[in-house]
Amino acid sequence: MANRPQVTRTVSALRHALEPYRRAGQSIALIPTMGALHEGHLTLVREAQKRARRVVVSIFVNPTQFAPHEDFGSYPRRFAADLNALQEAKADLIWAPSAEVMYPEGFATRIELDSGPAKAGLEDRFRPHFFGGVATVVTKLFLQVAPDLAVFGQKDYQQLRVITQLAKDLDLPLKVVGMPTVREKDGLALSSRNAYLSAEERAAAPTLYRVLKTCAARIKNGAGIERMLAAGRAEIEDAGFKLDYLEARDAQTLEPVRSPEFAPVRLLVAATLGKTRLIDNLGV
Ligand code: AMP
Numbered sequence: 001m002a003n004r005p006q007v008t009r010t011v012s013a014l015r016h017a018l019e020p021y022r023r024a025g026q027s028i029a030l031i032p033t034m035g036a037l038h039e040g041h042l043t044l045v046r047e048a049q050k051r052a053r054r055v056v057v058s059i060f061v062n063p064t065q066f067a068p069h070e071d072f073g074s075y076p077r078r079f080a081a082d083l084n085a086l087q088e089a090k091a092d093l094i095w096a097p098s099a100e101v102m103y104p105e106g107f108a109t110r111i112e113l114d115s116g117p118a119k120a121g122l123e124d125r126f127r128p129h130f131f132g133g134v135a136t137v138v139t140k141l142f143l144q145v146a147p148d149l150a151v152f153g154q155k156d157y158q159q160l161r162v163i164t165q166l167a168k169d170l171d172l173p174l175k176v177v178g179m180p181t182v183r184e185k186d187g188l189a190l191s192s193r194n195a196y197l198s199a200e201e202r203a204a205a206p207t208l209y210r211v212l213k214t215c216a217a218r219i220k221n222g223a224g225i226e227r228m229l230a231a232g233r234a235e236i237e238d239a240g241f242k243l244d245y246l247e248a249r250d251a252q253t254l255e256p257v258r259s260p261e262f263a264p265v266r267l268l269v270a271a272t273l274g275k276t277r278l279i280d281n282l283g284v
Contacts, residue, residue, distance in 0.1 A: 002090045005057075007083070011144055014095050018056075018145065021092075026053035030147035030174075032138060035059040036076035036192035037085050040182040044151045045089045047179050056145050057086055058095040060102060064110075065133030076192050095145060102140065111135040113169075117161035120254035122268055123279070124158075126244045131162050138163055142172055149175040153182075155189050157268060157281040161254055181280070183209065189280045196276040205273060207239040211246070212267050212282040219248065219260055219267075219284050232269075241271035251283060260284050 008014040021028055029052035031044045041057075048055045059082060066072035079096070086094060110132055118124055118131040142150065152160045160178045167176050181189050187209035188194065188202075197205055211232040218228050225248045233246050250257050251266040265284040270277065 002087055004083070004087050005091045005094050007094045007096055009096055009098065010101055011097070014093075014097075014144055017093055021054045027148045028052055028054045028056060028145065030141065030145045030150045031055065031057045032141050032150065032152070033057060033059055034061045034075065034192065035082050036078050036195070037082045038182075038190045038192065040153055040155060040190040042085060042089050043182050044153060044179055045086070045091055047177070048149070048151045049090070051149055051151075051177065052147075054092045055090075056093045056095055056147065057091050058097075058141050058145070060095075060097055060137065060141075062102075062133060062137040063099055064103070064136060065130050067127065067129050070127075071193070071196075074196075076195050095141070102137070109136070111139050111166070113162060113165060116165050117158060117254045118165070120158060120161075120249065122158050122245060122247060122249070122254065123270065126270065131159070134159060135162065135166050139166065139170070139172075142167075142174060147174055149177055151177045151179060153180075154178050154281065155181040155191070156279070157266060158254060161252075187213070189278075191278065193276055193278070196274075198274065201240075201273045201276065204239045204241075205278060207236060207241070208269050208271060208278060208280045209282070211235050212269060212280060215246075215248075215267055216282050216284045219265065225258060225260075225265075236269070236271055241273050244270040244272070244277075246271075248284070 006017055008017050029048035033041050061075050112132045164176045183189050186206040188206045215228045215232045219225055229246055236243050246269045248265050248267050251264040257265050268281040270279040
């Protein structure tokens, strides 16, 4: 069994724990998470281990990226199980600050992106507070850990584009790496929120990926994008979802596209099943 990774809970303890790595000239990768770890997260850990000598995993359910009506209170928190999984995966260090450590009394700064991928009219349209919260906490995590690279999942595709933009705009001295989505056998993207699904909802949930796959294949073969999206939207709603969006966007800028001829296209979807909001995406 691997050594238990060290758990740090204050910024000074974190910096103290990182000090020997830096002194030894060891590269450091950071994987930001909200815990309730699954195979998707662990895939990021393994990729990070290939690219850096030391792997730091942060576990922080960030209150500032949830709106009052969202699931901050009920978001799954399973720290003991996460610690076991990260021990098995041989992560080096866990950064698990409390909300008070992250946002002490009097905290007053927020990082907002004014344009570009954060304002693409996808997640930002339905969760207007979301990317400001994400950008603020991720900037803090980057400054706290000062990693050489940070690994994110393509599962949260717009978020990955936003963080890439943020790192570029602020000249943050690290590389942002995106990794493909890890899925269940039936195609459902792994997500900590899948735990909310009832058996019946779980059976309907793979519809999202099935629609993405069908649309992507047909668009690739020359079918009209708008016609395919309309059919996809209907199929998702027929399966019992409340659809927020199913869109085809430029994979880089997330701007609307009419044809896959000129730029790589990404299909992105968000829809709610019962009380659970699911997102997914796929390249054409
Ligand atoms: P979360 O804990 O949901 O905030 O996710 C932490 C990181 O894991 C983010 O970079 C996510 O994009 C990534 N992630 C979540 N689910 C998956 C998945 N199914 N496959 C790959 N990466 C994922």
